[in-house]
Amino acid sequence: MIMKPTRDGYGEALLLLGESNPDVVVLDADLAMSTRTNWFWEKYPERFFDIGIAEQDMLGTAAGLAMGGKIPFATTYGVFIAGRGWDQIRTTICYANLNVKIAGMHGGISVGPDGATHQALEEIALMRVLPNMHMIVPCDAIEGRKATLGASQVSGPVYLRFTREATPVFTQETDEWQLGKANLLRAGSDVTIIGCGPVLYEALLAADELAKEGVSCRVLNMHTIKPIDADAILAAAAETGAIVTVEEHQINAGLGSAVAEVLVKHNPVPVEMIGIMDTFGESGSPEELAIKYGLKQKDVKAAVRKVLGRK
Amino acid sequence: MTAAHYKLANVCALVDYNNLQIDGKVENVIGLHPLSDKWAAFNWHVINVDGHDLEQVLAAYDEAASVKDKPSVIIAKTIKGKGVSFMENVAGWHGRAPKPDELAKALAELAN
Numbered sequence: 001m002i003m004k005p006t007r008d009g010y011g012e013a014l015l016l017l018g019e020s021n022p023d024v025v026v027l028d029a030d031l032a033m034s035t036r037t038n039w040f041w042e043k044y045p046e047r048f049f050d051i052g053i054a055e056q057d058m059l060g061t062a063a064g065l066a067m068g069g070k071i072p073f074a075t076t077y078g079v080f081i082a083g084r085g086w087d088q089i090r091t092t093i094c095y096a097n098l099n100v101k102i103a104g105m106h107g108g109i110s111v112g113p114d115g116a117t118h119q120a121l122e123e124i125a126l127m128r129v130l131p132n133m134h135m136i137v138p139c140d141a142i143e144g145r146k147a148t149l150g151a152s153q154v155s156g157p158v159y160l161r162f163t164r165e166a167t168p169v170f171t172q173e174t175d176e177w178q179l180g181k182a183n184l185l186r187a188g189s190d191v192t193i194i195g196c197g198p199v200l201y202e203a204l205l206a207a208d209e210l211a212k213e214g215v216s217c218r219v220l221n222m223h224t225i226k227p228i229d230a231d232a233i234l235a236a237a238a239e240t241g242a243i244v245t246v247e248e249h250q251i252n253a254g255l256g257s258a259v260a261e262v263l264v265k266h267n268p269v270p271v272e273m274i275g276i277m278d279t280f281g282e283s284g285s286p287e288e289l290a291i292k293y294g295l296k297q298k299d300v301k302a303a304v305r306k307v308l309g310r311k
Numbered sequence: 312m313t314a315a316h317y318k319l320a321n322v323c324a325l326v327d328y329n330n331l332q333i334d335g336k337v338e339n340v341i342g343l344h345p346l347s348d349k350w351a352a353f354n355w356h357v358i359n360v361d362g363h364d365l366e367q368v369l370a371a372y373d374e375a376a377s378v379k380d381k382p383s384v385i386i387a388k389t390i391k392g393k394g395v396s397f398m399e400n401v402a403g404w405h406g407r408a409p410k411p412d413e414l415a416k417a418l419a420e421l422a423n
Contacts (some may be wrong), residue, residue, distance in 0.1 A: 049317075057313050 003166040006198060007105050009144025010162055011036025014073060016145075017152055018044045024152065025065055027051055029058050029076035034164075035105045037075050055080045059088035059100070066098040071152060078104025078120030078161060082127065090130055093157050097132045101151050107137075107161040108197065108248035109276065109293055115283035120161075121276050125253035127159040128226040134158040134179065135226040137196040137247075137255075140169045143223060146177040154179060163248075165286050167198035171221075180224045182232040188218035191304050192236035195246035196222050196255050199274075199295050203246045206300035217304065225255055230262045237267040242307040244272045246300055251275040270310035272303040314382040315354035322382040323375040324355075327362065329391035331402045350384045362387030394421050 017024040018040050025047045032038040032050060041048040051058040055076055062072035074081065081104050082089070093100045107120045127135040134154055138144040144162060151158040175183060185200070186207050193203045200221055207217035218240055220232055236243060243263065245256035256273035263269060276293055290296055314322045328346065330337045337343055347357045356378045360367040368387060375383035391405075392398030395417040409417055 051313055052316075054312065061313060 002169040004141040004169050005166050006138045006144040007036050007162040009141040010148050011039045013145045013148030014040040023071050025070045025072050027058050027062055027074045029055050031076050035075045055085040056088050059085045062100045063092045063098050066100045073101045075103040078107045078123045082123040094130045094132045097156050100157050102159045105162045106164045109281040109289045110165045110286040112286045113283050116280040119281040121250045123161050124225050124249050132156050136224050137161045139197055139200045140171050142171050150179050168201045180227045182229040183221040185221050186219035188216040190216045191242045192218040192240045193244045194220045194222050197248050199248045202297045203300050205297040228258050233262045237269045242270050242311050244303045244307055246274040251277050270307050272307040274303050319382050320379050324384040326386045327389055328386050329389045331391045333405050335402050356381050356383040358385045360387050362389035
């Protein structure tokens with residue numbers, strides 16, 4: 001299994017866009033080495049702008065560049081850009097429906113030793129509430145690249161959430177990727193696991209183990225949180241009758257909530273949610289934290305067993 | 312900081328410096344003095360004018376356009392509500408629209 005951080009896919013996509021589209025410009029807030037925008041910077045220095053540790057300024061500058069016809073990719077850690085920059089994202093970018101792409105790196109508790117202050121656990125909630133915004137959470141480096149290229153084709157604001165750690169690359173180059181369309185990772189009939197981000201790999205491991213125990217799990221990669229693929233969710237509800245959601249994000253107002261909003265209006269089947277349970281993280285190794293905060297294969301399995309009991 | 316760092320000489324900001332905010336006089340809420348020095352410290356070219364003297368304001372724009380190595384800011388000293396006796400320098404008018412009778416009275420004063 002190839003291990004690679006999803007942020008590498010972002011850096012690779014920017015290089016491709018740099019070559020194919022002269023209007024693409026990249027901004028960073030003093031974290032170019034971590035965010036992989038340094039690859040673009042080295043190759044296209046005249047189209048790279050380091051704004052320094054000033055996320056709100058970076059977003060305002062990106063908005064101006066978008067108004068001038070550029071396609072700006074504003075980049076820094078998710079905890080800084082989604083939280084500190086939310087007002088600029090809301091009122092300057094989304095209200096005017098400007099063509100600004102926002103990349104939030106180091107999402108989730110898997111940032112590890114940096115601890116709670118740097119573990120972004122709220123971006124899905126903060127972004128999906130905004131009109132005009134698109135919200136994408138790639139699950140591996142390949143999807144990170146495809147999603148970034150896809151974002152460049154969208155007219156309007158897009159938020160892409162990336163992660164720091166090298167994680168399994170489990171999608172294929174040949175897999176089709178379309179904004180707002182969930183990808184089927186495993187076919188199944190007893191229950192559907194809907195996840196986003198690298199933690200989906202734990203869902204796949206759980207599904208494979210459960211298959212051996214006679215439980216047939218459908219697994220959906222809901223890489224686009226907004227607009228959410230309601231058709232895939234409702235088909236899963238109708239055909240499997242129970243849902244488990246999996247995300248490395250606060251349990252409130254994240255992917256699980258977005259799925260539940262669709263279900264409750266049309267077909268309220270039982271749902272169990274895996275995520276950060278309304279608590280802050282802490283310093284630790286990514287593996288230690290995933291175990292402590294219940295983001296492992298065994299946690300997904302337990303949630304599947306629980307939701308099956310409620311069918 | 313960004314505009315000065317990237318030497319964006321075609322950027323010109325204008326401060327309507329009327330010294331009033333919603334909670335009262337700016338100097339009593341959170342003072343800005345010395346405002347010119349603050350902008351200068353951020354490496355902007357600062358021009359101070361009387362905001363009610365349009366010749367001064369136009370000259371300031373010309374001066375800003377002539378500065379080629381840094382952004383410019385025009386700090387225009389103004390009186391909020393100038394020309395309407397019951398509005399001049401009254402913080403309460405920051406966030407409310409005049410009622411029809413107040414509007415008529417204000418327009419009449421401005422016409423004189």
